[in-house]
Amino acid sequence: MSDSVASPAIVEKVIAQKVIEWHRHHGRHDLPWQRTPTPYRVWVSEIMLQQTQVTTVIPYFQRFMERFPDLVTLADAPVDDVLHLWSGLGYYARARNLHSAAVVIRDEHGGRFPEAIDAVEALPGIGRSTAGAILSLALGQSHPILDGNVKRVLARYHRVDGWPGRTAVARRLWELAEAHLPERDARAWTQGMMDLGATVCTRSRPDCEHCPLADGCGGHASGEPERWPGKKPKKARPLRKTRMLMPVAEGRVLLQRRPPAGIWGGLWAFPEVEDSPAAWSRTRFGLEPEATETWASLRHGFSHFELEIQPIRLDLPSRPETVADTNSEWFPLDHPPEVGLAAPVSKLLDQLRRRH
DNA sequence: AAATCGGGGGG
DNA sequence: CCCCCAGATTT
Structure with missing residues (x-):
C-alpha cells in the first residue's frame, strides 16, 4: 500500500474520467443484457457472469430470458425448471438463490425489483458487489463494486499488498473503490472497470501499453504488475x-x-x-x-x-x-x-x- | 496440477 | 474473524 485514500478528490476524478472515456471507445456496449438493461436482466447476467465467461453466458442468458421473460414468471416457475436451464453452467446453488430471491421479490416487493441498495443486498445470492453492479448498470445509481476484475485493477494501481480474501485487504480495496467512484456516469464507470480488468489488466500478461491508467499505476511503474493482487497463501496440507x-x-x-x-x-x-x-x-x-x-x-x-x-x-x-x-x-x-x-x-x- | 470466481455458512 | 465450499475454465 503506497497511496493514500486521502489524496485529493480531484485526482480520483481524473481516474474515473479516464476509465469512462476508455469505455466509450473500447468497452462492450452490445451484449444482450446491455440492450435492455432492466434490473432483472442485469441481475441474471451478473449471476451467470460470476462463474462463466461472456461468450458462454450469451446463449444461456437468451434461453433463460425466453423461458423467464420477467421476474414474476421466474418466481412462479418450479425451481426444477430453473435448474434445467442452468444445467451446464454449474454452481446450482446460484440458480436456487436466483429463484428464491425472485420469490422474495414477488411476495415482499410487489414483483418489482427493489431499488434501494440495502434491500437488494438482502436478497439471497446477492452481496455488496453484485448489488452495486445491478443498481449502477441498470439504474445508473452510484455504488462501488468489487468483483475480481476491479480488485485486480485497484490492487495493481495502488499496489495493495496481500491476498484480497483477507478482511483487511478487502476493506482497503473497498475504500479505494469508494474513493474512485464518480458521482455521474455510474454505468460507464462500473462497466469500464469490469471491462478493463477483463481485457487489459488481465491476471497474467496485462497489456499495460493499451491501458488508460498506465500513467499513475503503481504496478506498471514497478515493472511487475503481476505481483498484485497477492495470491492466496497455500496452506500446508495437513x-x-x-x-x-x-x-x-x-x-x-x-x-x-x-x-x-x-x-x-x-x-x-x-x-x-x-x-x-x-x-x-x-x-x-x-x-x-x-x-x-x-x-x-x-x-x-x-x-x-x-x-x-x-x-x-x-x-x-x-x-x-x-x-x-x-x-x-x-x-x-x-x-x-x-x-x-x-x-x-x-x-x-x-x-x-x-x-x- | 493449480488458481480462480462472489456469496453463504459454520466454527 | 477465518476457513471451506461449489464446479468449471484458464493458465
Whole structure:
C-alpha cells in the first residue's frame, strides 16, 4: 500500500474520467443484457457472469430470458425448471438463490425489483458487489463494486499488498473503490472497470501499453504488475497417517476394493489397519502371522492433505479362504493385477514383487 | 496440477 | 474473524 485514500478528490476524478472515456471507445456496449438493461436482466447476467465467461453466458442468458421473460414468471416457475436451464453452467446453488430471491421479490416487493441498495443486498445470492453492479448498470445509481476484475485493477494501481480474501485487504480495496467512484456516469464507470480488468489488466500478461491508467499505476511503474493482487497463501496440507497391511501368502497378495465414494473410490488397495497386524490376522483369518516386516513409510499428496503411509508386510503360513467377501481378492504377485490401483499401492506392489 | 470466481455458512 | 465450499475454465 503506497497511496493514500486521502489524496485529493480531484485526482480520483481524473481516474474515473479516464476509465469512462476508455469505455466509450473500447468497452462492450452490445451484449444482450446491455440492450435492455432492466434490473432483472442485469441481475441474471451478473449471476451467470460470476462463474462463466461472456461468450458462454450469451446463449444461456437468451434461453433463460425466453423461458423467464420477467421476474414474476421466474418466481412462479418450479425451481426444477430453473435448474434445467442452468444445467451446464454449474454452481446450482446460484440458480436456487436466483429463484428464491425472485420469490422474495414477488411476495415482499410487489414483483418489482427493489431499488434501494440495502434491500437488494438482502436478497439471497446477492452481496455488496453484485448489488452495486445491478443498481449502477441498470439504474445508473452510484455504488462501488468489487468483483475480481476491479480488485485486480485497484490492487495493481495502488499496489495493495496481500491476498484480497483477507478482511483487511478487502476493506482497503473497498475504500479505494469508494474513493474512485464518480458521482455521474455510474454505468460507464462500473462497466469500464469490469471491462478493463477483463481485457487489459488481465491476471497474467496485462497489456499495460493499451491501458488508460498506465500513467499513475503503481504496478506498471514497478515493472511487475503481476505481483498484485497477492495470491492466496497455500496452506500446508495437513498430514494424515495410515498403516497399510500387505498380506502375502503362497505367492499372492491380498487387495481390497475401496468403497465407490471417497479417496481412491472403486480402486484396489491394501487393507488399512488400526490395530496390530497380528491382531488383524487373527481376527480376519484366525491365523498367526509367520512374519511381519515394517517398511519405510512413503508419502502421497492429495489436493487437501498429505498421506503418510506406513507399509507393513504380513506373511501368512497359508492362503486363507476369503469367504463371502467379493471386495477382497488374492492377486498373484508375479505380475501387476489388471485392476484400478491407487498410485502408492502400485508402487508398493512393485517393491513387493522385487523383494519376493 | 493449480488458481480462480462472489456469496453463504459454520466454527 | 477465518476457513471451506461449489464446479468449471484458464493458465
